[in-house]
Amino acid sequence: MTSKDESNETAQAREALDSIKSMERKALWHAIPPRWFGVALSVLAGAMVALSVADLRSYHVIVIVMMTAVLAYQSQTAGVSIRRVPPKMAGLALMILVPMFFLLIVAAQMFGDALGSVGAPLLAGLILAAIVYALSVHERMGLIAQIDAGDQA
Amino acid sequence: MKMVQFDTVIHAPNRLQICAFLAPLEEAEFKALRQALEVSDSVLSKHIKQLEDAGYVKQRKSTVDGRQRTWASLTDPGRAAFAQHVAALRSLVDSAKLNGGDTTG
Numbered sequence: 001m002t003s004k005d006e007s008n009e010t011a012q013a014r015e016a017l018d019s020i021k022s023m024e025r026k027a028l029w030h031a032i033p034p035r036w037f038g039v040a041l042s043v044l045a046g047a048m049v050a051l052s053v054a055d056l057r058s059y060h061v062i063v064i065v066m067m068t069a070v071l072a073y074q075s076q077t078a079g080v081s082i083r084r085v086p087p088k089m090a091g092l093a094l095m096i097l098v099p100m101f102f103l104l105i106v107a108a109q110m111f112g113d114a115l116g117s118v119g120a121p122l123l124a125g126l127i128l129a130a131i132v133y134a135l136s137v138h139e140r141m142g143l144i145a146q147i148d149a150g151d152q153a
Numbered sequence: 154m155k156m157v158q159f160d161t162v163i164h165a166p167n168r169l170q171i172c173a174f175l176a177p178l179e180e181a182e183f184k185a186l187r188q189a190l191e192v193s194d195s196v197l198s199k200h201i202k203q204l205e206d207a208g209y210v211k212q213r214k215s216t217v218d219g220r221q222r223t224w225a226s227l228t229d230p231g232r233a234a235f236a237q238h239v240a241a242l243r244s245l246v247d248s249a250k251l252n253g254g255d256t257t258g
Contacts, residue, residue, distance in 0.1 A: 010249040013242045016169060020239060023173035026189045031178065076217055079185035080178050 025147050031082040032143045033074065038136025040070045046129030049101060053108040053121035082143075093135050097128075104128055160238045162207040167192060167200045172209070172227065172235040180213065180226035201225055209234055 044067045051059050075081060108115070108124035115123060163172055167190060174189050175181055187197050204210035209231030213224045227235065 007249075010246060013245040016166075017239070017242050017246065019166065019170060020173040020242075023170045023189060024177050027174045027177050027181065030181070030185055030189070079182040081180055083177055083179045 027080060028082075028143055028147045030078065030080040032140055033078070033136065035140075037070070037074050038133055038140070041067070041136060042129040042131075042133035044070065045097075045101075045132040046125035046127075048125075049104050049108075049128045050121040050125030052105045053112075053124045054117070096131065097135075100128060100131060158237075159241050160234050162203065162209065163234060163238045165200070167196065168204055169238070171197075171200055171204060171225075172231065172238075175210070175225060175227045176232070176235055178226070180224045183223040183225065186225060204231065207231075207234075 044063050048060065048063050051057065051063065104124040104127055108120040112120045163169055170190050171186060174186060183194075183197065183201075186201075187194060190197060201210055201212065205212060209228060210225050211228050213226070215222050215224065
């Protein structure tokens, strides 16, 4: 093989690597969940807590159906599903959300007298909604950082 | 320079791009792949079929609102072959750098 052939082969290899990076980047952009998705999930999670605190558990089924619809719509419209959900982050999110859900219900019920029958569910719902929204923003940022890291590599 | 072993199925530019797009994903819809590659349905189908025949890609069909949608994903052998192919490309570029014949990277 002549040095010219080697040089051509190297240039082609570099071109192929650039093309790979560009396609991986496109795939990750497709996988970034839209803002409305985070907003919808946070509102629904907040509504779930608010309904529990207000002792309106019969309405939970509506929230669950809406959550399922939102998740199904998002997965259908995104056209892609991400492979690498960092297990550590997913575990951490669950470790925050599940206890927080019950803690907020108990706390809101404890402070129900001080906060009022409307204020307590609303406050508890708002707190959980804010946490879920923060997690969704964190996920978006994580994917964007992953794309940026790929650009710099 | 040492000889590197490329995967002949993956080596074609379109198939390499398909594998690269699918690599970070669990699965992707045919439409998303077509948009990313900027190729026609028939070209994409042909390359997906070749990857599928090699056992590198699997397809799944689903019906949403009465319309059939096709999803593609890399199989485990497909992921391994793609990783090996990328490693071969990298080693080629790296060895050129080490030999001092390439300074553009």
